Amino acid sequence: MLLAVLSGFILAIAAPWFFKAFGDRTGWVLAILPAALAVYFGSYIPEVMTGETVVQEVPWIPSLDIELTFFLDGFSLLFAMLITVIGTLVVIYGGGYLKGDKDIPRFYVFILAFMASMLGLVLSDSLISLFVFWELTSITSFMLIGYYHDNAKYRKCAHQSMMVTVGGGLAMMAGLILLMMIVSDPAGAGLQGAEAFSLRAILAVDSGLITGHEFYVPALLLILAGCFTKSAQVPFHFWLPNAMAGPTPVSSYLHSATMVKAGIYLMARLQPGMGGTELWMTLIPIVGATTMFMGMYFALKSTGYKQVLAYSTIMALGVLTMLIGIGTEKAMLAFVAFLLAHAMYKGAFFMIAGIVDHETGTKDLKVLSGLRKKMPITATVAAVVAVSLAGFPPLFGYLGKKMMFETALEAPNVQVYILTLVALTATMGIAVAGLLGVKPFWGEEAETPKPAHEAPLSMLLGPIVLATGSLTFGLAPFFADSALVQAAVTAIWGQETDYYLALWSGFNTAVVMSAVTLVAGLLVYWQWDRVRGVMESLQWLYDHGPEWAYTHGMDRFLPWIAKKQTGIIQNGHLRYYLLTILLTLVTLVGYAFFTRGEITGALSFEVHFYELLVVLVMLTAAFFAASTSSRLGSVAAAGVVGFSVAVVYIFFSAPDLGITQLLVETLTVILLVLVLFRLPEFVSFSTTAARIRDVFVALLVGGMMTALLLATQDVQLYEHDPISHYHIAKSVPEAYGRNIVNVILVDYRTLDTLGEIFVLALAAIGVYAMVKFRKRDERLAAAEASEKEETA
Amino acid sequence: MIESKSLILHTATRFLLPLQLLFSLFLLLRGHDEPGGGFIAGLVAAGAIALYLFAFDVPSTKRMLRASPHDLFGLGLLLAAVSGIPALFLGKPYLTALWWELEFPFFGEIKLSTPLLFDIGVYLVVIGSVLSIVMTLAEAE
Structure with missing residues (x-):
């Protein structure tokens, strides 16, 4: 059955080449697959008639207990037959209907992908794969409704059907998760692992345990939201007539015989358990x-x-x-x-x-x-x-x-x-x-x-x-x-x-x-x-139905909200962004710290003279950076802080960190120099009140970081032993490297590093885009302005 | 805009650049055992090229580099991402480190590994990103 589902997707990918080879007869050729699948599923009829359920289990993400289990009982067989038989006819019909259309390979791609998704949906035993296929049908449906994509009205129809069904799909996902929570509740059915996702296992549970659970009502309402939107029930029905913007074979297959019945399918499936x-x-x-x-x-x-x-x-x-x-x-x-x-x-x-x-x-x-x-x-x-x-x-x-x-x-x-x-x-x-x-x-x-x-x-x-x-x-x-x-x-x-x-x-x-x-x-x-x-x-009444509410919401309310919240969040002032980030950090970390953390360890005041000296240099430089009115002076002072930190790293024998810190400081100075001399004269914008606020925020952040560092001192993940000993012991035998920092970066936590270098590259692209595109926009604006002058 | 007419800087840079790049390679390759590694080595190389850029100008730096910084970090990301794939063929999770020890006639034993490939990727990403930012800002008018 896995092959039955996958073959549709595979053929969908290959469909454009089939079209190159067979031209106008492609429909007949491609229809062989759904026809063969119909025969395949048909061959199960005698077995299923006797009450048998055919099951195929394929592990998918075993670490999360997610399986790709397919099962075939009378009901899924009925749907599978409908999907494959009507699918065969529609693929042939579509070849005739769209003959000569330049985009016809795209039709084949998506109609076959849709068929495979729909088959996957009705054969899925796992609620997770069911949901994945469910959303795949929404997406392929979107592509098929928007088949005539050069027409703005049709695009809008496709968009509408997508928004309604996917919106409902999200609600349904929440509902399905609640359902999993119900059946895995140890006080009730207590299903474990993959069983909690399995339709068959859920339906085998005594329905009283489900309907009596406190999550039953929200779970049911959320799942129904998904089913009602997908199956075009009032008041979400309006997307379906608009979906007729797609070519007729699409309407015939998706919006009549199969996809819209997905919601019906799920309701019928859940009826014994939740009804x-x-x-x-x-x-x-x-x-x-x-x-x-x-x-x-x-x-x-x-x-x-x-x-x-x-x-x-x-x-x-x-x-x-x-x-x-x-x-x-x-x-x-x-x-x-x-x-x-x-x-x-x-x-x-x-x-x-x-x-x-x-x-x-x-x-x-x-x-x-x-x-x-x-x-x-x-x-x-x-x-x-x-x-x-x-x-x-x-x-x-x-x-x-x-x-x-x-x-x-x-x-x-x-x-x-x-x-x-x-x-x-x-x-x-x-x-x-x-x-x-x-x-x-x-x-x-x-x-x-x-x-x-x-x-x-x-x-x-x-x-x-x-x-x-x-x-x-x-x-x-x-x-x-x-x-x-x-x-x-x-x-x-x-x-x-x-x-x-x-x-x-x-x-x-x-x-x-x-x-x-x-x-x-x-x-x-x-x-x-x-x-x-x-x-x-009664026309007035029809014009003010649910669709009116939908379009009104999408065209007026949503842009309004977007504008308001963008105005607040993306205010364009770097100082407010920094303020937001720092205050969020202090609030979240501070909350966790005060509710759970504590500083127990005794502070050691054994400081060497040279350490004290470095700290003094840092303090002076930091104070100077904050109070000076010279930009270059400020940058240089911040640089002094950075270099002092590098020295501290070296005191505590972390050469890698020290080198990195030195290099980063150097490059930062280079970058700042490149930016600095483009900036206008230094002007004092901030009022005294704003300065006091900033000092307050700075003290908060600094205080919190200090407290945090003191608290981390006490954290002992391994008994009687700091984590560095573990790394020293393991890095050579397990990762063949004596440099622990590097071993962590490129071996133990490679995925993190991979993410970080992507961020680094992204930052470079961001700078590039900001500088280059701004220039282009300005040029365009200037060209426009001069054009206007000429015409005037 | 950034252009130095200093003969001393010009001459010194010409001699320093190869040395610095060699040093960055040294840092890169020894990184697994001694202080160094892709990130540090990349910063050293980027600093060296930035020095060249300050001594001469952006167009001549680009000519000297031959590849655009975007290509460098693109290639780096690709190498780093690809280095995780061989593990998949052995049924291990993506990015699991693999090591091979090869005997070469003159060099003796050489250890090759996917973390090395990954580190080279990091190296290229760091060089590419830093240079991209520096050059973009230097070119801005």
Whole structure:
């Protein structure tokens, strides 16, 4: 399975070369990998059907107990099949859709990388790798939405989807960490090491230990924030319609069939462990039902083909969330059935939308009409898929919808709210299905910007396969049931279920609901223009929804905050920077010192005469440096202090430090000389009050350093023995060097040194950039000014 | 701007520079056992070249150096970072020190090691960074 995930990434890297070799046929060639993966995962179906879980453990960061464990049970298998099968179709379709586009290799790179990330997500057992793959899907999605990167509006859409999903992802990370803390709590489940990150281990824990923990509510809310943003639940739904800025194959794959279901996936996974509480069964159904209703409402209001699809996807995500929230055994079956049905019809519909747009040049539903003569195959497929979307028997969509009704009727919490919205949504759903599958193809033939014609095979293949799937699974639900659905339900319900899928299970309320909503829906479709007119009269409300809040926050509030805090922190005065740094240092170290440190050792006053002399020189020089009004004098005096320190090092037999100190002092003087003679005349800026403050700060810092040094004298890490003895004893046998300082620098603590030399190089680059770029900026400003003068 | 017309300084620098650079190499190579090492040696070399810069000017220093200071610290960082890689092949953590003792016909036994490579990297980074700063400031108008 590791190979299955990695192969996608590897092929993604190689995709541009494939394009060079195969040109327009690249899509067909690259699709071999997802197709092979589909066969590979398909071969596990018999094994998984018997309740087996296939596990592969790969150590990743053993020192932190992080493993790259993959596991395959019914639920991840269902997702893996969806990802690979639809992935195959989308890669082929994308090759046709983007034919001739100059950036098409980039499409292949990111679509394959996305597929691999998504596979990794649904196969991950470790919460850590799950999170990594989760964020990888956000990033690849960002690159794919921004595929047409020369359009500023599309870039903004990509940015928005990234900010929303990654923002939620961060919240989710915090939630997952809390969840790990819950399960590793020794008073509760007490999982150890890698077990605490393992989904399987967490779900095996008695759910009472999780839901009863004090961190349960914050953990759940944070994880849900991640799931809701990823799966476009109200009020974070707005990024999804905007994500349609990407090419249609991308929308079809990421923003309908797979990525947006990552949030759903995680919720369903955690349901056995974290579900069943009042919070879960109230909050999630309400959010889900609201999303479902809002999605369908906006779908009916929209006129762009892809826009309608985007909103109806939001509706479907709402349904799935709601079903997870209801969380009964039947809800889980409905959930899986709806998931499968939706992936099939929505994937197909997006591809049809691409065909219509590609071959006619428009996606405006008000204009499109009567295409069936020019595009007979597309029209037929669209009709079949629309019937599934509307939820008519005998298509698979009907099963999903029927199960949803039955579940809603037995919802334990907020039932009235759910039922009302379900009925309204179903009614509008019929109308939307008509808009998508019937209106563009039937009725009078209308003019289109491009002369309409049938699409090539590469683009038709996807919708045909998916429509056939809808029909087969609908006519013979037994296939779907036995192939995947039962195993998936077992995986997320925790035990085998007694329910099964059937087209007809007797005359009940659900059937009545289906019939009533059907009639009402046809009425709405018939009066679409009028209904839309009413909906549009509420335009003001739509303009001030969550998206308004988001854009307002990003465009106004964030810059405002940034400006304010930059103004305070980056004030441009070196003296304030120094003051901030020193005071922070004194506060932090001082706090630790007073709470934990103490000076116990006796001070020794055995000082040699020459030591005293050096100290006196230092004091005098320091005092002179601080009080003189000559810059050169100040520098020279500071130099005297430095050289005296070097002498002190040599007194205490640290030749390396002494030499270094001498050299650094010399170079500092050179540097200062280079800078000094460029500075203007010395002027006294500081007021007396500022000087007193500075003296105070200086005394504080000096006092603290003194106290600290005295305290370090007492620190005895090794019993009865200073640490230098350890180094003297070990440096030759272990590092083959007698110079302890050098051994520490280049052997024991090499990584620190590596960091330090990077900082050194960075400082050099900083000086270079500051001096050179300032000069360039000034030149540019001067050139601009002279240009203005000339034109004037 | 910085240009000395002193004949004494010119002549002295010409003779001192090779000596100082040799001394810096000496410090670098003996650093593991005696006082010295990449950092100190780099400072000595940088000081020597800075002296040259004060005696002559920036363009002639650049001509004398042949490589730009940026390339020097870039190469240094690369060497230091690369010196940690061989350990990975032996399944040890990045930057673990490795030693090889080689017999050469005339020199006798010579110890080569990844810390030496690392120290040469430090040496180059120090020279490059200091010279970059000095030259940038000296060139500034």
